[in-house]
Amino acid sequence: MSSKDLSLDELKDLQKQLSKFATSSDSEAILSIFSKLKSGLSKPTEDVIRQSKIGVAVGKMRSHSDKKVADQAKSLVKDWKAIVDKQRAQSSSNSSKPSSSTASPAPAGTKTEGGAIGNGASEVSLSSTPSTTAATPASSTTKIDFEILNDKVRNACLKLLYQALEIGKENHGWNDSQIFDAAVAVEAAILANQGKGSVTADYRNKVRSLSLNIKDKNNPDLRARVVEREISADVLVTMTNEELASDKRKREIEELHMQNLFKAKGAAAQEAETDAFQCGRCKQRKTRYYQMQTRSADEPMTTFVTCTNCNHKWKFC
Incomplete structure (x- = not known):
């Protein structure tokens, strides 16, 4: 990296910030981080992306609900991938040159270094560059030995x-x-x-x-x-x-829990109609409610409200 580029510690800090914004709607804050990355990481290396995990954080933003954020993330990914692919191609080209005219060709089983950034982003996956040599492509998988535990x-x-x-x-x-x-x-x-x-x-x-x-x-x-x-x-x-x-499954479990709470109100819980509550879905004030002690005795009761217009249910303490 050049002297103007962000340091590894700075990149790790930005990565943590982006991870916190993964489900956030604060698009301005995300775009501000993207701007820092674009100006401060002009020529990323594979090691930098792997060690900082910045690629993972940016990659997740490609599916952000804000189109501008998603497009910026895709643009960064595309630029970084092109730069890293070029570095890999140059490295492969240099390593394939014989040291002299009489040098022996590399054995057929020789492999180049790994085909993807280890802890880097899904977006910076390094598909192997077409090679004119007989070496195995960089994307070849490593042979894994599962017989290491003696059991x-x-x-x-x-x-x-x-x-x-x-x-x-x-x-x-x-x-x-x-x-x-x-x-x-x-x-x-x-x-x-x-x-x-x-x-x-x-x-x-x-x-x-x-x-x-x-x-x-x-x-x-x-x-x-x-x-x-x-x-x-x-x-x-x-x-x-x-x-x-x-x-998604956690949300389903929470919704099921809510339904069970409403169904388990018991015979003693009497519903009353009121216009004191406004439905967050249809904005009507035609509601029924009842209260139940769902926590310790010294805590306030929980109020369960049902909209009679759209049947939307919610609770508060």
Whole structure:
């Protein structure tokens, strides 16, 4: 990077800011960060993007509800990918040149370095540049050895976790070693936490249930957070199914909980009609309400309101 470019620490700080804005509607703040990145990261390198994880944060903004934010994110991604691809092509070209006219050709099995930015963004996935040499393309996968644990069951469980974590790796730019390291950490945490150091029924059940949660097509964020170590393996293996669920599923659970609360009001809870409340959906003031003690006795009662016009329900304390 040039002397005018942002430092690695500055990039990490911007990455954290963008992550906080992932579900925010504050478009101006996001665009301000994009402006800093555009002027302060004119010639990013693969190492910088990997170490700062700035690519991951920008990549997530491509699906932002604000079209301007989404377009700016796509533009940054496109520019960075072009720059990094060019660097990779130059590096490949330089490494393929023979040192002398009598130099021996590289063995047929020789591989160039990994085909994607390790902890970098899904948007900066480095598809291999066409090569005129006989070397293996940069996108070739690394051979993974699953027979490292000296236990047949644990090796099988490790492979199961790896297969769950590798889903969608091309879209994120993850390399095989990065995924494998995450799988090894998760398997070890399950062995220590659920298995208490041994291959038990609890160990097997946790591996099975966790792999199902990880490979859920409706929950890609969980996979990303595990592979990119946003969730540590020790924390992951203690999370409940509700905590592992996707945001969509969490909303469904909350809505179901709300419905159950309304249905469980009991015979003693009498509804009364009032125009004191305005429906947030249809803006009418034709409502019914009742109150229930849902918390400790020294806390105020919870009021449950139903709009008689559109049947919208809400509660407040």
